[in-house]
Amino acid sequence: MTGVTGAFTETASIDGRIGPTAEATIGLKDDGLYRGDGAFEVIRLYAGRPFAIEDHIARLERSAAALRLEFDRMALRTEIEALLAEAGPIEGQMRLIVTRGGRRIAATEPIPHHEETIALASVTYQPTVVLNGVKSLSYGANMLATRLAKEAGAEEALLVRPDGIVLEPPTSSIFWVAGGNLRTTALAEGVLASITRDRLLRAVPGIEEGAWTLEDLKGASEAFLASTTRELQSVASIDGTPLAEAPGPRTREAQAAFAAARDAELEAG
Template identity: 35%
Template sequence: MRVLAMLDGTLADADGPLIRADDLGLLRGDGVFETVLVVDGRPRELGPHLDRLTRSAAMLDLPPPDRAAWERVTQVVIDAWDAPGEMALKLVYTRGPEFGDGLPTAYALGLPIGAKTLENRVGGVTAVSLDRGFDPAIVERAPWLLLGAKTLSYAVNMAAMRYAASHGADEAIFVASDGSVLEGPTSTVVVVSGREMRTTPPSSGVLAGTTQGALFRAAERAGWTTKVEPVQRDDLDSADGVFLASSVRKITRVRVLDGVAMPECEPLHRELSALYEAEYAT
């Protein structure tokens, strides 16, 4: 099932035409988006998702998103969704048509979660590390690269996923040219050693993950140490567990990295998943 609604709350035909041929989101990937997980009719981390949408829009000089309208349209899609299971809710905000009235294109689209994603949540994934071709120091020097903004320009991210697949892996982990770990093409990397969790800081040019944020919040309350600091590629080899976190993946464990089996960490995965799920257990 799919549900589509425009930002003003009007439901639209999810199978019908929507985007103008000259929309800059389509022509140039000039826009931003979010993917929110909805479970049992409740959106997870909607506040942090809208915060990030606002930050991303500001980095692209798009008009500030109307937060109340995005909250309303989220509910419109949730109310119209009557399929069992979870929903991935895309919030899409583009610069609009090239020769239009200057207003952004804005809509929300509810989609099911792919079968492979659901499978990987349980069984874990194989991953390869791939050079992302930049040094984290570039983030400050070159704001036009939009590192840290969740833009619609995901062709490189999708190419990395296809490259990983063509080399027999389910996932990719981007590494910077200084040897530090960045993120997955659509996920945050979380590294666990003992009772400590670490992830790469947004200042290195990665997205601030809402799922990782929720996990770290829960973990801190449960007595874990959490650190947001640079992680080296070599640190992954000596970790007790490496996990990919994202709204649709939840917390997925990496079983094999660059062809080498990681330590068996199913109990650790269960513990992290329980911490994350407990955030939404009321």
Template identity: 30%
Template sequence: MSIAFLNGSFLPLEEARISPLDRGFLFADGVYEVIPYYSGEPFGLEGHLIRLQRSLEAVRIPLSTTTAEWEALLQQLVVKNGGGDLSVYLQITRGAYETRNHAFPDEISPTIFAMVSPITPPLAADATKAKGITAMTIPDTRWSRCDIKSIALLPNILLKQQAADSGAQEAILVRDGHITECAAANVFAVKNGTIYTPIKDDHILGGITRDIIIGLAQDHHMPLQEIAMTQEFLEQADEVWISSSTREILPVVELNSRPVGNGEPGALWQLMAEHYQANKKRVFREANV
């Protein structure tokens, strides 16, 4: 039975309860993070906690929890669930109040909830066996503050389901003719040996894995540019990738029912996947010295 954390207590997930007056339930008034743990150790935790604090400040949820306190809490949760390869879901809402009112209540305590789920080994863990995924471009109908990791994900859900209904595994979103991101991932394209990714702005969530990939490209002298990426540019790319914390880096081998490149995971994706796995091993090795 999985163990969860709710407002100061560890308890079986099935026993966790929130008030129906919680503003997360009523208004989707909250933010979240998803943090991967491998063999019980976090990967990219600092970046996730920085982004969490940025989201909390953006939606004006006051919380004084320190980085060290978050690290200790999440580590306890992972240990109580047996360690291993886990995805930790952390959600903070504005909390429950006695009445339903759109305006912020004067005095309210945030609701803090965390749970874990197993991580499926990502494709990048063995690039030689990767087969890639299919994707389609869809108009980006979300709100204008996608840089906030909000729990208000209904637009993302509808877009992802629209792709699924058409037989695609991922939705790549287009706003005003330009690529933003996926329903739950960032986007990369490769053309003539250079890696490209959309410029980070309010329409894009700054992905932690995205930042790691950019850093690895710099470390290994792989040309990379952040650009205002058009849909036409993406459709003409030699390779297309998507990235997220639990899926890491995935090659897109079919876009809008047409093969990307030769319809197989590309050489630069395979190289970046190898760099990514080597970087994970280095990070954990240094953490345990």
């Protein structure tokens, strides 16, 4: 939920060369930089143990396959192991990046700080379709959406399709309680197959997946965001309209269910 910023030296591996991130460099001529052509993942580290790493690597492989981007999977796995050994038992996260220029990057980072609740502003967003479900380096539109939401006086964006269907915030999934039911947008509408979302769907019975409008969400009694870095974060308001409860009882239940599932999974190794 609330990020704990670990005091550790951020460390990066580039094609197996490990050192402080502050000193890490890649060549300028890489279409990962020139055109945002590449794929990435962010994996949570709990006391140095990566959570759901197989799911993250599988999603990275799906993203790369969608981009027609080859990378050496075995080499990346070896490099991840070496980086984790170097990093030790940190509370943090690990970013993986594969670029069109052929670089394999793994880097440790502190977890960004997140408050208990967050204010959202809707931003109209048309999914690219060919990049739907792809965690690509082309996140400029997502980052801009957050800035537009901040200009509108909120803290984070809520991406809404031109036809009014709620998608997701730029780097998380959204769940809300309407008509007594816990809801989230279906993957088929063009949202990322979030791993936190997947764990919640398994841990909390009866969550509805579908296509709902911003009006439906604005009528919610409570809502929360879900992601690797946020875990579950309660939504305080949408477009300036406060939600009735933040965090509400269903949010607290979901937080407890997620924490139990996460701990059991980490325990099982």
